Amino acid sequence: xxxxxxxxxxxxSSITSYASARDSNPIEGNVEYYGLLTDxxxxxxxxxxxxxxxxxxxxxxxxxxxxxxxxxxxxMVNFSHLIHTGQQLMDEPYVFSSQRSN
Numbered sequence: 001x002x003x004x005x006x007x008x009x010x011x012x013s014s015i016t017s018y019a020s021a022r023d024s025n026p027i028e029g030n031v032e033y034y035g036l037l038t039d040x041x042x043x044x045x046x047x048x049x050x051x052x053x054x055x056x057x058x059x060x061x062x063x064x065x066x067x068x069x070x071x072x073x074x075x076m077v078n079f080s081h082l083i084h085t086g087q088q089l090m091d092e093p094y095v096f097s098s099q100r101s102n
Contacts, residue, residue, distance in 0.1 A: 008077070009035040009056050011095050034059045034067065034077045035095070052097035058084045 035056030061067040084091040
């Protein structure tokens, strides 16, 4: 029996990167983050506005083992290796519900 899923969260993020510390020509690109929804939090600011946050387990898709396309073009994500787990100060397990792509 295989354990599979067909739901989750995809966030497309625009990033700027450099080839090295001496590089003065940044390159812009998009990075897709794939997450498994673990919690939904709604912040209510005295009924003036509300913000919905998704807490996700983010898959490490920086390796060939982390993500691949099947023969039908579907994206398969390996959630055995996670990133942004909250262990470090820079980790961010949350995303606004309006930021999701899927």
